[in-house]
Amino acid sequence: MSERTPVERQVERILDERPEREVEVIVQMDSGRGNLEKLELAATEGLHRRRFSQSPRELLPLPYQQRPSKQDKQETASTSVLFAKAATETRALARIQRLGLKTIHPLLQNGIVREALARMAEPARKGAPATDKVSQFWTSRSVPLRLKRDELRELWREVETIRAIHVNRRLSLPPLQETRQHPKEIEDLLVSTWGIEKIRALSVWGAHGIRGKSVTIGLLDTGVDPSHPDLKDKISHWAEFDSLGNLLPDSKPHDSSEHGTHCAGTLVGGKESGRYIGVAPEARLAAALVLDGEEGGTDAQVLAGIDWAVETKVDVINLSLGGWVLDPETPPTYTEAILSCVASGIPVVAAIGNEGQQTTGSPGNDQFALSVGATDPQDRAAAFSGGRTMVLLECDYIDPKYLPLLYSKPDLSAPGVAIYSSVPRGGWKAMSGTSMASPHVAGAIALLLSATSIRKKESGAHRAFLISDLITGSVEDLGESGQDHRYGFGRLDVLRAVDFARERGY
Incomplete structure (x- = not known):
């Protein structure tokens, strides 16, 4: 048999x-693999080496136009360096x-x-x-x-x-908790939300004079309220999809819940509440409704939204959504789509999930997603934040010497507890979840792109890997040495990411 x-x-x-x-x-x-196969092999080798990295700095890229030495190729955990070794064309x-x-x-x-x-x-x-x-x-x-x-x-x-x-899985609205009582360090911070201050976005604004201008962030979520005073005139593109991924042609921007507007505020919100709520307030949003409020959504809706976001030529995609995965084996539903984004130069930032330790959600647990866990104001990992070791048992495009491939998630963490942001009908709420952490990272990428010449100097997968390496390699190292299931490599620090990029000529 x-x-x-x-x-x-x-x-x-x-x-x-x-x-x-x-x-x-x-x-x-x-797909016949081709160029994507070389991309996958380079990324897989990077994942394999990350398991033995003791510091996030080992992920940082080489200076611009510096050719990697033989030793660099043998020792680095930087995916951008390993991909350069593959010497593939950018399509x-x-x-x-x-x-x-x-x-x-x-x-x-x-x-x-x-x-x-x-x-x-x-x-x-x-x-x-x-x-x-x-x-x-x-x-x-x-x-x-x-x-x-x-x-x-x-x-x-x-x-x-x-x-x-x-x-075609049904995806529920991510569970969220509104926070009504706040620690003193949050109440005393009046200029901005604590998350923006913690990741040093305010310092990037002041030191480099940039706030995300000319960058477009793809937000696939429950929609967005375009009339909110913190989001007015910041929605550059809009789409809505049904459960089988069909575009609804007559849809107008709206939020079917509160989730999307809250994430949008953390990405690009202003100061209408009296304090800054957005990491990159001068960036724009390409927003797609792929979760229909309490009814939720489907994998097909999200995949359709990814197609649309890439066609819209966004610079980064935020996915504060997903379906809980019981098994440690990685579901391949989103792998090809995320790789296509990477090949197009677009990193995909995804929440790891809110079911606690030793759990993950898909697509946040995909090996090629930049997955994000949540921290609180004291830099403690949130109890609800997911993370675990994932495994690929069989895969036709990975060198058999790497199988079974074990890798850890999340990749990094960011503020996700008591995050104050916009909600529909002109309001604001403090909410907790890895859904709130992910927009901090996507917004930080908008600042990184606005503050550097990465988009002019790099393209395709080289650009996407470079961005991920800079963001992950510059974190504040927390928890166990190297990557762990609670913090990933550490907590986001966008000022350090911008400084490392500029110091290396990007």
């Missing part, structure tokens, strides 16, 4: 766990998109898929919109489908280039 393929095992697991007559899945195609965004859509084409020609798409023109449930469109996610080389059980059993046999099949 022949050994079962990974796709066959995935299908069997889906059928065992899902009793429905029709199952919503995301079918991912083999233009249009070419990456074209290649992604090309891999999907054979799937759309299949008879099972055509029948499924015809049925999907009808609403899946009461109140859901009908659609005659086919969602195609080029960053992840995937298509969302609603398949009957027998169709799911047969599809992978009929289309040889199917790489993986995942359930």
Whole structure:
């Protein structure tokens, strides 16, 4: 009896766990790897070496245009240096998109898929919109489908280039806690929120005279209230997607909850409350609604939002969302999409999750996401903040010598307890969660890009890896030496990141 393929095992697991007559899945195609394979190999080697790093400074990049020596290549944990060693070309965004859509084409020609798409023109449930469109996610080389059980059993046999099949998971609104009583150090800080002061964003504003101007941050969340006084005229692009990733053409900017507006305030908010709330108040937002309030969202909505954000040419993406993952094995749903972002020069910042120690959420636990845990005003790890060792047991693009690949999450931590920020209808609240920590990091990246010439001097994956290395390599080292499950490599320090970048010629 022949050994079962990974796709066959995935299908069997889906059928065992899902009793429905029709199952919503995301079918991912083999991309043929090419340039992405070299990118993945370099990043994987970096992950492997990080396990033995004793200090975040080992992640810092070399000075601009300095060729790495043989010793540098052998000893560094900097992904940007390792990727330079791979000596791969940087592909233009249009070419990456074209290649992604090309891999999907054979799937759309299949008879099972055509029948499924015809049925999907009808609403899946009461109140859901009908659609005659086919969602195609080029960053992840995937298509969302609603398949009957027998169709799911047969599809992978009929289309040889199917790489993986995942359930289109329902993603709940991240659990948040409003904080009503604040420590004295928070109450006494009147100029800004404690998080902005702690990561030294105020010092970047003063020392370098920049606040994020000309940078666009992609925010995939519950939406945003554009009429809030702290966010007025800061939404440059808007989109909303349904549960199968279809764009809703008549949608206007709004927030289906409070979550997105709160994250937006931490990213780009002003001082209308009497204190500064945003890390990069002169940056702009490209906001997409991928979580519909209490109804939540789906993986397909998020993947559609990632496609849209890259096409909108954002500089960084913030994902304060995810689904809790019980197993230590990394779910591959978002890996290809995040790699496509990286290949386009866009780092993806994601919250690690709010279920506490030895838990993580996806996509925050993906090996290529810049994942963020939460700290409090005393630089203690928040009790709710997730983190653990993840494992890749099998992977067709990773050198077998690295398998099984073990890596730790989060990558770093940032303020995420009692974070004061905007909420819809002109209000403000203090909330806690790794959802609040992630925007501090994405906002810090906006400051880093605004304060340096990184966007002019680097492109593609070199740029994305360089940004991640600078942000992670410059943290305030907390907890155990090296990377741990509570702090990652340490707590964000954006002033040090900017200073290291400038000192190295970026």
